[in-house]
Amino acid sequence: MEQARQRIRYALVGTGNRGTTMWGRELLAGWSEFVELVGICDLNLMRAERARTMIGSTAPLYADFDAMLAELNPSLVIVCTPDDTHDDLIVRALESGADVISEKPMTTTPEKIARIREAEARTGRRVDVSFNYRFSPTSARIKELIEEGAIGEVTSVDFHWYLDNQHGADYFRRWHAFTKHSGSLFVHKATHHFDLLNWYLDSDPVEVKGFGQLLHYGPNGPFRGERCRTCPHTGECDYYFDLSSDKFLDTLYEEPSSVDGYVRDACVFREDIDIPDTMTASILYRSGVQVSYSLNTYMPIEGHHIAFNGHRGRIELRQYERQPWSVPPADEIVVIKSFGGGTEHIWVPHEPGGHYGGDNRMRDMIFKPGSNDRLRQRAGSRAGAMSVLCGLAALESSRAGGAVAITPLSPEIAR
Structure with a gap:
């Protein structure tokens, strides 16, 4: 008789939207065969209690993280707190003997990156970073095309991300609006985008020239x-x-x-907001690839445009997530071959779940035994570190001027 599979005993710390849904209610709804929620931690126990009800759990609540670790001894801790608190919680979880899944970004400073990496190496435990965009069906197909050599060696990338005035504004209502908490959207939001680039190109960024200004929110409001x-x-x-x-x-x-005291509808025109809402960056990769990147947070559309230029052609994608017109429930990747090689239109259907199926695919990869990571989608602490370092370099460049090299920010990781 086959022995029953032992479920992963996990604890959730941080009961905001993401923790309650992605790593709470949804995880238990679809992956309860593989995981068991044994504890929920939040400094705000009223929020934790409400989150527990929404999740549909009876797990005990804790305001004391160390007490939860000591009493429950979870084998996995999922960290969904504000970005600047990640490092302390990750390190304490690793030292307790647990593996960790961290919501992106992994952390917000080079010093915190070093602390996490040292603890991971010292304890022999594992840190995963929740880069779900890697797992979306369209991203996976683009990665396959690049690795198949569909356009030859990639030489440059045009990458532009648009947050609409619903989603974009939401960052300026919350704790993300302050650099000390989020590292700015060059870190908090763009960590997704820089990670996609690092993964697509299978290379590290080495130098960044960034521009960023607060032109719409903050004191610019009427x-x-x-x-x-x-x-x-x-x-x-x-x-x-x-x-x-x-x-x-x-x-x-x-x-x-x-x-x-944390309100969810703070004014987007608060005068003390200190992060840019309009951002661009030029990025040079170790492989020689050059990237032109932008992030705007008050557009009438939501989605992104990316194009890969190679010696033998170009791959283009325009993904719409929200816009004032109807689009098919699929993404169109266009592969344009040079020298009369023709054009191929590849339609990738959207799958159920967040990020057009990316959330579900990522949870499958992490929790289902025997998953095949042939595209190297599962992201560890080094991937988390490199995307944060790229964002920090862009932020530093935007504030101090000049290009910023990645390696001096964190020599141990970026060498």
Whole structure:
């Protein structure tokens, strides 16, 4: 008789939107054969209690992370707290004997990167970083095309990401709007994009020239208040957000804000916001590939455009995630061959789940035994580090001027 598979005993720390859904409710709904949620930790126990109900769990709640580790001895800890707190939680989890999955970005400074990497090596445990964009069906197909040599050796990339004035504005309502917490969107959001580039190109960035300015949000707004719920300008502000209209967010954040003061609808025009909302970067890779990148956070569309230029042709993708017109439930990759080689249109259907199936594919890879990682999609701490370092170099360049080399930021990793 076949012995029952032992499930991974995991603890969740951080019960915001991502922790509650991606690594809570959804993980248990689809992968309960492989995982068991044994503990939930958050400094705000009211939020944790509400998250537990949404997840559908009876796991015990903790405000004390070390107490949870000591009492439960989980084999895996999933970290979904604000970015600047990741390193401390990751290191303590590793030292307790657990593996770790960290939401992206892995952390926010070179010093914190070094601390995580040292602890991982010292304890012999593993850190995974949640780079789900690698797992989307369209990203996987592009990776295959590059590795198959569809356009020969890649020499340059054009990569432009558009956040609409719903998603983009949301970063400026929350803790992400301050560099000390998020490292700026060059780190928090662009870590996805820089990781995709590093993975697609199978190379490391070595030098970055960045520009970033706060041109739309922050003090640029025509008026401001403390938060949308109490603002006198709700009738005239394009960015008014009625939290009460979203039952999930209202339940998870509004009453729990009485515990820690963290409101989910802070004004996007707060004068102390210190991250750029308009960003560009030129990136040079060790392989010689040159990249032109941009990130804009107040567009009428959501999605991205990427094009790979090679000696034998060009691969193009324009992915729409939200826009004021209808598009097919699939992505069109166009492969344009040089020298009369013709053009191929490849349609990749969207799959169910977040990131057009990427979230589900990533959870399959991590939790289902025997998964074949032929495209090297599963991302560890080095991948997490390199994407953060690229973002930090872009931010430093945008503030100090001149190009910034990656290696001096973290010599042990970037050499």
